[in-house]
Amino acid sequence: MRNDASFLTVSQVNALLKAKIEEDDDLHGLVVKGEISNWKPYRSGVFFDLKDQASVISCLLWSDSALYLSFEPKEGDEVLATGSLSVYAPRGRYSLTVSTLELYGQGKALLALEALKKKLQAEGLFDPSRKRPIPRFPRTLGIIVGKGSAAEADLLKNLQRRWPLADIFDFPALVQGKEAPASLLKALETAETYPLDTLILARGGGSEEDLSAFNDERLARALANSPIPTVSAVGHEIDTTLIDYVSDLRVSTPTGAAEAATPDQNDIRNGLADSEDRLNASIDKTLTNCREKIVSLSSRPFFRNPAAQYVAAGEKVRTLSQRLAAAMDHQIALRKENIVSYAGRLKALNPEGVLSRGYSITQNANGKIIASIKDLQVGEEVKTKLKDGIMHSKVVRKE
Amino acid sequence: MVKEKTLSFEDKLTRLNEIVEKVENSTLPLEESIKLFEEGNALIKDLQKTLDEAEKKIGEYKKVDSDK
Numbered sequence: 001m002r003n004d005a006s007f008l009t010v011s012q013v014n015a016l017l018k019a020k021i022e023e024d025d026d027l028h029g030l031v032v033k034g035e036i037s038n039w040k041p042y043r044s045g046v047f048f049d050l051k052d053q054a055s056v057i058s059c060l061l062w063s064d065s066a067l068y069l070s071f072e073p074k075e076g077d078e079v080l081a082t083g084s085l086s087v088y089a090p091r092g093r094y095s096l097t098v099s100t101l102e103l104y105g106q107g108k109a110l111l112a113l114e115a116l117k118k119k120l121q122a123e124g125l126f127d128p129s130r131k132r133p134i135p136r137f138p139r140t141l142g143i144i145v146g147k148g149s150a151a152e153a154d155l156l157k158n159l160q161r162r163w164p165l166a167d168i169f170d171f172p173a174l175v176q177g178k179e180a181p182a183s184l185l186k187a188l189e190t191a192e193t194y195p196l197d198t199l200i201l202a203r204g205g206g207s208e209e210d211l212s213a214f215n216d217e218r219l220a221r222a223l224a225n226s227p228i229p230t231v232s233a234v235g236h237e238i239d240t241t242l243i244d245y246v247s248d249l250r251v252s253t254p255t256g257a258a259e260a261a262t263p264d265q266n267d268i269r270n271g272l273a274d275s276e277d278r279l280n281a282s283i284d285k286t287l288t289n290c291r292e293k294i295v296s297l298s299s300r301p302f303f304r305n306p307a308a309q310y311v312a313a314g315e316k317v318r319t320l321s322q323r324l325a326a327a328m329d330h331q332i333a334l335r336k337e338n339i340v341s342y343a344g345r346l347k348a349l350n351p352e353g354v355l356s357r358g359y360s361i362t363q364n365a366n367g368k369i370i371a372s373i374k375d376l377q378v379g380e381e382v383k384t385k386l387k388d389g390i391m392h393s394k395v396v397r398k399e
Numbered sequence: 400m401v402k403e404k405t406l407s408f409e410d411k412l413t414r415l416n417e418i419v420e421k422v423e424n425s426t427l428p429l430e431e432s433i434k435l436f437e438e439g440n441a442l443i444k445d446l447q448k449t450l451d452e453a454e455k456k457i458g459e460y461k462k463v464d465s466d467k
Contacts, residue, residue, distance in 0.1 A: 137409040156460060164453035165408060168460035183465075190465035265450055268412070272443050275419050279443075282422040283436045290429055 011089070018087035021094060027085040032057070032096060033104055036077045041066075048073075050081055050096065058095035059083070065099050070110070078104040113215055117242060120217075125224045126245045132229040134249050134261060138197035140167045141261060142228070144187045147172035151202045151233075151254040158258035163265055169194050175203045180213030188222055198261045199226065201243055202233040202254040214241035223247060233257035361385045373398055408449060415442045 008016070021027055034050030034057070045062040059081060073079065083098035102110060120126065141159060145152040152172065159168055173187035174180045184201075191199055201223070203214065213219070214234045220242040223230060232247035233254050244250040251257050302309065347353055351361060362370045362384040370376055376395050384391045406414070418439040422432055 137407070137412075139407070160457045160460070164457050165449065170460055170462045171465060172462065173465070186465045190463055194463070265454075269447070269450060271412075272415075272446055275415055275439065276443050278419050279422055279436055279439045282419075283432060286422075286427075286429060286432045 010092075014087065014089040014092045017092070017094075018089050021085050021087050024085075030083060030085065030096070032081045032083070034079065034081065036073055036079055037075060039073060039075055050079075058093065059098050060086075060095050061098045061101065069101055071101075071103055073101055080104050109212070113242075116215070116217055117245070120220060120224075120242065120246070125220070130224070130248075132248045134229050134231060135197045136263060138163070138166045138261060140169065140194065140196050140198075142169045142171055142191045142194060142196040142199040144171045144173055144184065144191060144199065144201045145254075146175040146203060149175065149204065151204045154254040155200060155202055155258055158255055159262055161265075162258060163262035165265075166197075166262065169196065175213060176210050177213075181216035181219050184213055184216070185219050185222055188219070188226065192226060192228065196228045199228040199230045200233065200254075200257045200261055201230060201247065202257050203235065204254065205236040205239070211235045211239055211241055214243040216242070219243065220246050231257045231260050355385065355387045358387075360391075408446065411442050411446055415439055415446070418442070 032050060034052055037049045037051055037056075039048045040046065043063065045060055046066055048059050048061070049056050050059050051057075079101050080103075081096060081098045082100045083096045085094055086097050087094045124130070143152070143155050143159070145155060152170065156168065156170065159166065169191070171187040171191045174183035188199075188201075201214075203211070211234060214232075223243060224246040229249075230247040231249045231251060232241075232244045233251045233256055234241045234243055236252060240250070249260055251260050297303070355361070362382050364370060364375070364380060364382055368375070370382060376382070376398060378395050378397060380395050382393060382395065384393065418435050421427070422435050422439065427435070
């Protein structure tokens with residue numbers, strides 16, 4: 001019988017292997033290429049196999065890692081699995097604990113694209129603050145589209161139907177294949193020499209590879225630096241290219257681009273009709289108000305019986321004229337009385353009147369009235385005027 | 400009226416909206432209301448005419464091929 005030190009237990013072998021494998025840095029962060037089979041999702045994670053023509057390896061993808069996959073893996077997918085080898089000691093089985101999976105082929109391109117995207121983002125090319133507003137009423141529109149593509153026809157039709165006021169410049173380009181980035185870039189450079197209010201870059205849906213021209217770094221940079229506000233519509237809703245990130249506005253379809261870049265003339269026409277109705281209604285209201293004001297004014301007493309105003313005035317005039325006449329009469333009567341009294345007084349002073357009462361006036365030959373005895377000479381002839389005649393006499397003596 | 404020629408479609412539309420608001424919401428003297436009303440109607444006619452004339456050139460666009 002051997003002693004205890006001369007053999008290992010099963011557990012010891014498995015533990016040894018586990019330690020060897022899991023502590024080996026070369027077996028961490030492996031990228032393994034293989035085909036997926038036996039894909040079995042459980043609550044805790046997914047168990048599956050990676051295989052090639054000759055071999056199979058068991059894999060485990062924990063569910064928290066599975067959440068971050070960029071695609072939906074399925075049987076037969078050629079993938080690159082990144083992970084580390086681990087050993088399940090009770091069963092002596094090793095497996096690959098996968099942290100991430102990507103589709104082989106796209107994987108490399110995707111990685112490069114992701115890196116490029118991060119770079120441009122870090123440079124601020126995607127910043128919302130860079131986004132310019134798309135003019136509401138463009139006078140000139142440029143479109144960069146595939147030559148003879150459905151997107152081209154769709155855009156031309158919709159833009160013109162919606163907003164015929166805009167002059168449209170079509171800059172067709174290759175939108176697929178190796179030549180596409182250069183062709184798109186050239187179209188963009190040409191477009192920039194035109195006085196465009198808005199530029200639309202559009203392409204219908206396609207595979208990731210078909211859209212790759214719209215992930216071109218030079219094109220993305222050129223578009224970011226373009227002086228023209230741009231609308232991009234590349235691929236479908238789920239496809240977001242670098243062009244979409246740098247454009248001022250991103251929409252999902254060429255039709256959507258037409259809608260974003262132009263107002264609908266029908267809306268504008270309806271708006272005009274509405275304005276017309278509102279103006280008419282307002283002016284009608286104003287005129288009605290004016291008419292009502294006139295009616296209400298004209299029903300006031302003055303307008304109802306304008307003569308009343310004059311009757312009152314006439315009354316006043318009459319009263320005044322009566323008072324005036326009465327005053328005049330009074331004044332005249334007063335004057336008359338005065339005249340009578342003066343006449344009486346004058347009568348009293350009339351020498352003729354005195355004569356009639358028995359007085360007489362004596363004058364000398366010269367007609368001088370004799371008022372004093374001193375005026376007389378004895379023997380002088382005088383004439384004395386009496387009431388009814390003149391008496392001639394001679395002064396006999398003076399006393 | 401001379402000014403109107405140089406105004407863009409958008410400017411005219413803005414002016415029209417301004418006029419409609421003014422005529423609707425303020426107690427302007429009648430003469431002024433009528434003046435604005437006439438200006439508004441002229442703008443509407445002008446804008447409609449612009450649209451109608453533009454409609455005629457539907458189908459026209461300039462193709463600029465940069466691959467020569």
